[in-house]
Amino acid sequence: MTATSRPARNIWKNRRTIEAIAIVAIALFVAFAMPLLLSEFRLKLLGRFLSFAIVALGIDLIWGYTGMLSLGHGIFFALGGYALAMHANLQLPEGQMPEFFTLYGVDALPAFWKPFVSFPFTAIAIFTIPAIVAGFLGYLIFRNRIRGVYFSILTQAALIVFFNFFNGQQELINGTNGLKTDTEMMFGVLMSSPEAQMVFFRVSVLLLVVGYVLCRWLTSGRFGRLLVAIRDDESRVRFSGYDPTGFKVLVFAISGALAGIGGALYTAQSGIITPSAMEVATSIEMVIWVAVGGRATLVGAIVGTLIVSYARTFLSEEFPAVWLFFQGALFLLVVTSLPDGLVGLWRDTVWPWVQARLGLTPQVAFPGMTDPGVELEKQEIESNK
Amino acid sequence: MFSTIVWRTHRLLLSNVERPRRFAAIVALSPDIPLNPYSFVSKILEIENLTVSFDGFKALNNLTFSMEPGELRTIIGPNGAGKTTFLDIITGKVQPTEGTVKFKGKSLAKKSEHAIAQLGIGRKFQTPRVYLNLTPRENLELSCNRTKNVIGSLFRKQSSGERRTIAGLLETIGLVAKADIQAGLLSHGEKQWLEIGMLVAQSPDLLLVDEPVAGLTDEETFQTAELLNSLAQSHSIIVIEHDMEFVREIARQVTVLHQGSVLCEGDMDSVQSDPRVIEVYLGQSEDEAA
Ligand SMILES: Nc1ncnc2c1ncn2[C@@H]1O[C@H](COP(=O)(O)OP(=O)(O)O)[C@@H](O)[C@H]1O
Ligand SMILES: [Mg+2]
Numbered sequence: 001m002t003a004t005s006r007p008a009r010n011i012w013k014n015r016r017t018i019e020a021i022a023i024v025a026i027a028l029f030v031a032f033a034m035p036l037l038l039s040e041f042r043l044k045l046l047g048r049f050l051s052f053a054i055v056a057l058g059i060d061l062i063w064g065y066t067g068m069l070s071l072g073h074g075i076f077f078a079l080g081g082y083a084l085a086m087h088a089n090l091q092l093p094e095g096q097m098p099e100f101f102t103l104y105g106v107d108a109l110p111a112f113w114k115p116f117v118s119f120p121f122t123a124i125a126i127f128t129i130p131a132i133v134a135g136f137l138g139y140l141i142f143r144n145r146i147r148g149v150y151f152s153i154l155t156q157a158a159l160i161v162f163f164n165f166f167n168g169q170q171e172l173i174n175g176t177n178g179l180k181t182d183t184e185m186m187f188g189v190l191m192s193s194p195e196a197q198m199v200f201f202r203v204s205v206l207l208l209v210v211g212y213v214l215c216r217w218l219t220s221g222r223f224g225r226l227l228v229a230i231r232d233d234e235s236r237v238r239f240s241g242y243d244p245t246g247f248k249v250l251v252f253a254i255s256g257a258l259a260g261i262g263g264a265l266y267t268a269q270s271g272i273i274t275p276s277a278m279e280v281a282t283s284i285e286m287v288i289w290v291a292v293g294g295r296a297t298l299v300g301a302i303v304g305t306l307i308v309s310y311a312r313t314f315l316s317e318e319f320p321a322v323w324l325f326f327q328g329a330l331f332l333l334v335v336t337s338l339p340d341g342l343v344g345l346w347r348d349t350v351w352p353w354v355q356a357r358l359g360l361t362p363q364v365a366f367p368g369m370t371d372p373g374v375e376l377e378k379q380e381i382e383s384n385k
Numbered sequence: 386m387f388s389t390i391v392w393r394t395h396r397l398l399l400s401n402v403e404r405p406r407r408f409a410a411i412v413a414l415s416p417d418i419p420l421n422p423y424s425f426v427s428k429i430l431e432i433e434n435l436t437v438s439f440d441g442f443k444a445l446n447n448l449t450f451s452m453e454p455g456e457l458r459t460i461i462g463p464n465g466a467g468k469t470t471f472l473d474i475i476t477g478k479v480q481p482t483e484g485t486v487k488f489k490g491k492s493l494a495k496k497s498e499h500a501i502a503q504l505g506i507g508r509k510f511q512t513p514r515v516y517l518n519l520t521p522r523e524n525l526e527l528s529c530n531r532t533k534n535v536i537g538s539l540f541r542k543q544s545s546g547e548r549r550t551i552a553g554l555l556e557t558i559g560l561v562a563k564a565d566i567q568a569g570l571l572s573h574g575e576k577q578w579l580e581i582g583m584l585v586a587q588s589p590d591l592l593l594v595d596e597p598v599a600g601l602t603d604e605e606t607f608q609t610a611e612l613l614n615s616l617a618q619s620h621s622i623i624v625i626e627h628d629m630e631f632v633r634e635i636a637r638q639v640t641v642l643h644q645g646s647v648l649c650e651g652d653m654d655s656v657q658s659d660p661r662v663i664e665v666y667l668g669q670s671e672d673e674a675a
Contacts, residue, residue, distance in 0.1 A: 222530065223538045225523050229516045236514045239476060240528050240587060241502035246535045 047201040051265035058258030064295035067231030072155030076130035080260030081273035085179035087122035127257035134256025166275040178274025294341025435484035446645035462642035507589030513576035517569035529586035610634035
């Protein structure tokens with residue numbers, strides 16, 4: 001037994017090493033070479049897309065691996081964004097308040113704003129608040145064994161509630177106008193300055209790597225296999241003695257936390273966060289990123305996000321009217337003909353074809369594996385000759 | 386009183402560390418060593434006046450049933466007799482409308498499926514339900530794992546005992562060569578066996594097996610009978626089956642269900658010659674009477 005398992009483990013270790021090296025190399029390239037290759041405007045765009053990719057990782061975790069389609073990730077995205085924006089808006093001389101408050105005649109800072117003065121608090125709040133909201137929402141839903149399309153509808157309903165609440169609360173968070181960050185300071189630096197933007201860009205790269213590694217760890221071990229089991233047959237999991245509720249709550253909370261981090265980084269690089277981040281279409285677009293890239297592959301989530309986001313930018317620059325049509329068509333195309341997304345297309349069709357063309361022996365997966373049914377049929381065909 | 390104390394001690398002896406090894410042993414057990422750890426406990430399963438109605442239709446009707454520890458019981462009955470519903474009740478999938486279910490003296494009322502599974506009841510479904518996107522080895526690991534909470538699943542490493550148990554089980558169910566391919570690629574019979582393996586890996590005291598040989602070849606049916614017979618050395622088992630040939634292979638005590646109630650109970654010969662049973666089965670179509 002040890003004789004067979006040891007080489008296998010070595011290969012595993014090697015693969016891990018190769019993967020780690022690849023990640024570090026790509027991350028370093030993006031963080032240090034891209035700023036030289038891209039204009040300031042394009043770099044900012046890439047930074048925003050990388051923060052989207054962090055959100056996509058979270059959606060892949062809950063949807064791709066655990067089988068629950070959330071249409072409410074805009075909530076968590078916005079919560080992260082608002083947390084950062086509140087911190088930025090509070091970097092004022094003693095005794096002053098963010099300007100918009102005076103417009104609505106508010107003369108004392110609302111209590112929930114106060115802790116956001118502190119950067120450490122904000123940094124933790126960016127992922128903790130979305131995680132708590134997601135965990136709580138998830139607990140209510142999963143404990144009652146609400147699944148499938150009902151889960152999706154409930155998350156969308158929650159999204160609409162949050163959207164309306166943020167829109168309506170002028171006195172608390174500036175309502176529809178949202179909170180601007182580009183004219184604010186952080187650590188004494190103007191947030192829209194090239195220096196600050198470069199920091200945000202690199203932090204986005206770094207946190208995308210951290211998010212990837214976290215998701216990789218979660219999905220590769222025993223825990224990850226359980227998520228797949230829950231996705232494929234949740235009630236069977238119960239009969240094996242597991243209570244799926246805790247697992248689903250944790251995954252939903254982590255997924256929310258990742259969306260919060262993405263939201264904060266996006267806000268820093270776009271200069272503003274408004275309730276429109278919680279529009280229904282925005283959350284659906286997040287799902288499309290993952291669908292296009294390929295569910296249940298983490299690389300797919302990242303690649304899908306970048307492709308869809310760049311397509312969006314390109315199309316809305318060239319033909320402003322068509323993006324929404326294109327988005328709908330893309331979703332239909334992927335759902336109907338590419339259920340495993342681009343990564344699936346590559347893995348199952350393109351790569352084997354390339355291998356065959358190059359004369360590389362396509363790996364015979366399991367030599368010596370015989371299917372009794374096939375064997376039987378073979379015998380029958382033989383005897384009929 | 387005395388029996389509870391003995392029972393506790395016994396549970397202690399078979400504590401978590403010991404259990405996987407116990408199963409590794411079972412797999413290799415020769416059939417002539419009787420090993421029945423439960424012989425001093427009375428009634429592993431006790432069901433009284435159980436009624437289940439679905440919108441007024443009584444799938445189970447005032448059913449009373451009990452089973453000794455270590456027993457291998459076969460339940461037969463025509464389609465729609467309520468056999469699967471009976472297992473649904475024991476495993477907590479369906480709540481009884483009336484009546485009580487006790488497992489090792491403890492009531493199972495209002496317990497959820499996972500809590501019942503943790504008490505030591507394992508179930509194999511009528512159509513094989515294995516995780517198609519996981520490999521047979523991973524399927525077994527998932528069932529074998531003793532710490533079923535979130536933290537344990539995240540941080541606990543698999544013990545070498547568990548690994549050995551799984552290797553042994555893979556051998557028993559004949560899936561060593563296919564241990565690391567997706568379970569979705571297995572044949573129907575292999576899936577049936579994998580699910581039986583998962584059941585054993587879970588290390589339950591009571592195994593509920595719903596139609597294990599449906600769709601299997603004669604050879605596979607025979608092997609399944611052997612497997613269940615060897616498992617019966619150390620477990621209490623309820624097997625539900627249509628295939629009379631198979632039932633004859635394994636049956637000691639047979640319970641006949643009909644329209645949600647127990648029609649009769651006894652050994653195979655007496656049940657087969659019971660006029661009521663003959664009538665129920667002759668009233669059915671040809672293939673079911675077979
Ligand atoms: N969830 C349910 N709702 C309504 N009727 C059900 C349900 N489950 C089972 N039944 C009915 O109960 C009867 C017994 O079913 P079942 O236990 O599956 O029979 P068996 O396994 O003996 O073939 C059948 O008539 C079936 O239609
Ligand atoms: Mg049935």
